[in-house]
Amino acid sequence: MKEPLLIADARLPDGTRVDVSIVNGRIDAIGPDLRVENDVVRENGNGALLLPGFVEGHTHLDKTMWGMRWYRNEVGPKLTDRIENERRFRAQSGHDAATASLALARAFLQAGTTRLRTHVDIDTDAGLKHLEGVLKTRDTLRDVLDMQTVAFPQSGMLKREGTVTLLDEALRAGADVLGALDPALIDGDPVASLNATFDLATRHQKPIDIHLHEPAEIGAFTLKLLLDRVEALGMQGRVVISHAFCLGALAPRERDPLLDRLALLNVALLTTAPASVSVPPLAACIEKGVTLFGGNDGIRDTWNPFGSPDMLERAMLIGMRYDLRRDDALAIAFDCVSHTAARGCGFADYGLHVGARADLVLVDAETVAHAVAARPVRKLVVANGRIVARDGVLVEGV
Template sequence: MTNMNRSVYLSNVRLADGQRVSVSIVDGHIESIGVQVVAPHDAPIEDGGGALLLPGFVEGHTHIDKSNWGRPWYRNEVGPLLTDRISNEREWRKTSGHDAAEQSLALSRAFVQAGTTRLRTHVDIDTDARLRYLDGVLATKETMRDTLDMQIVAFPQSGMLIRPGTVELLGDALAQGADVLGALDPALIDGDPVASLNATFALAERYRKPIDIHLHEPGEIGAFTLKLLLDRVEAMGMQGQVVVSHGFCLGALPERERDALLDRIAHLRVALLTSAPPSRPVPPLKLCRDKGITMFGGNDGIRDTWSPYGVPDMLERAMLIGMRYDLRRDDDLMIAFDCVSDAAARGCGFADYGLRAGARADLVLVDAETVAHAVVARPKRKLVVANGRIVARDGALVS
């Protein structure tokens, strides 16, 4: 991706409401969008051909360090438990020659090719690999810095307290460039939710980092952990700085208990992430939005030892969110797209996002009649602009 021009003029494109507009991009930012927009001096002119204009997509939760994308097929014979998957993956990564730098770069490029311009990835930190995977993803972040706005979560995939030394490694990861502190199932994995959350919030306070916690814990166990988490958010003044990923318990609790938790989540400005898995309970999307909770979407793992599924295409993830939540009306499918665009940018804290003057110029053109049509049909990306540069055309990266 060697195109260094960060000023572009897009003509003859359509907004979601059907209005035909032009877009002036100067120095990597949107200067203006409208009907009578003047082209910047000496900027190349791109005729959009009446294509639908979308903001660059946001991947809110993935694991690019562990993907098997582009490699030979991985034969999955892992056991059914979460701990089976964790142990199997850790051993496979040690013995297979898997390269976190190579794989994270390949997957990042595939994301950009399909229109993703902002991405939050969780990177395994454990006492076997130490910071090796982080080093690989930091290299990818540097390589992609002009194209892909990436946040790295230091994530204790194998547990934290149950593997002595992990707390210190997480601190090292935050000091060396991780943007967010991750956590995992304080009750079912670490076995002590109070001590685990205390350690997590102490690290976040020390390094002044936000938190993104994987909470797979079901039903009442998950609710208990979530209450402890919310207590700490309130006590430490971390409103607006915490994401709860998955939150399966919120899809399985009795309505009264669930709603009380959701009201508190809204009050503390905790965001929720879902990959909309078909086989697990999920937080109620529309109810969360009605309560003012930011709820957004992500792929989770893509083609790794956990699962053979997933592709780096956020329009497909939006479609899967729509299917999981039975979103059929066009206005409901706009909600699914919001989960991989504005809501995801808000939930992750990505700045300068959107189709507005002053925002970073991250744009996608597709041949679709409406946003709902784009989500369902997932057409080839006609043009992808990232940080003001044309980086993909007709579904292929621009070299």
């Protein structure tokens, strides 16, 4: 049983001053001048902007070197170079997914993220070692961080014999989602690769989140095959396509029919809004009714020296990549790491309403757009009804 909590005098994004009553980890009431029992824990919001807890839609907690020594990146330019380099480094260095994932997960919490989807490498050399480490982190933080784990075959489904069997074991061991990677360019056989993916997901009744880096026409071909399987197997609303670079490289006459099918089949898209490659078109996705949400991808690892566990920063980068300048447009960027991300990942009971899980962030900002642009220190972070961070610092015991 959690202690009841009252956050007094906070300000909703529309400017309304409210109190928020939290009971048993849920928002019990929200409105001005709430009357509550005397034994409630009280926090004064002092008019700070009240936001829902942030959602990280795509990261790789198991790979990170957050808080560790700097990794000198001298890897080659190809995707396969990065895959092999990472596998070699992790084996030789003894990189521990449990320690690494816990450090980064706590940093996410400190910055206001209360829901998170992480992809975890399932590897024929390491077996389920990385997943076991991340599941320890999920268990350690289970009361405050709602974490989904994706069993991710970083080398593809078919390229390394035994991967499908390991993925089967990973789903039995507690992974929430089945991952996949570039069926044409990595596996070399998109039909067989997708068949294996959907067969495994169907047997375990698990959703799918597939990395699709394949460019232009190749990516479009794979995407059509994938959508055919979603429709045939009734997996509407249970598939996410991460990256989907191809959709940013196609002409509208080729792209728009794919967007129409994505919307019809309720297949969501994830973007990290990278500056260096094409990205799915945000405006066209909104117009067509396609769910497009945001995430960081890897943070400070052998692939990438960049990144931060701050979803307001990711919203800012989404705003910059899509040239979002107006306040209402920046609110869309924030939605990509809040409401839309929760919907895309299937996180339930999300938001600032009665009955929602009490995941709240208070910041000194005038508007949502101001929060995205300025990325102020988090004055207060509440996760599942529990105060986990104050003034940018985790509270003791988290």
